[in-house]
Amino acid sequence: MRLLHTMLRVGDLQRSIEFYTSVLGMKLLRQRENEAYSYTLAFLGYGDESDHTVLELTYNWGVDHYEHGNAFGHIAIEVDNIYDACAHVKNRGGLVSREPGPVKGGTTEIAFVKDPDGYAIELIQKKIQ
Structure with a gap:
């Protein structure tokens, strides 16, 4: 077994991709839209998904912010x-x-x-x- 990815819901996908690539130096590995369920996924990381854990950003179309709650840390x-x-x-x-x-x-x-x-x-x- 191995850890594959961590998923974060984001309010502006392009802004988040820019942050994780330009500010934190990750690479955009792949991105796909699901028109039937109105969301877009972007996978970013420091290496290929075959041997690195990556970050999945999920943009649910039309949702621009989320409540983080008190369970998630960092x-x-x-x-x-x-x-x-x-x-x-x-x-x-x-x-x-x-x-x-x-x-x-x-x-x-x-x-x-x-x-x-x-x-x-x-x-x-x-x-x-």
């Missing part, structure tokens, strides 16, 4: 340099909601950014082996 992305990554996010117009620094009670450096729909994305500094 998605996490490992980065080579957390300070450079946060600077890149800011330079591309993204929101860093928690500046880089150690996690409470630990030493791992993390930061948080928000996507255009307000979903939290944790950036985690890659550990040097």
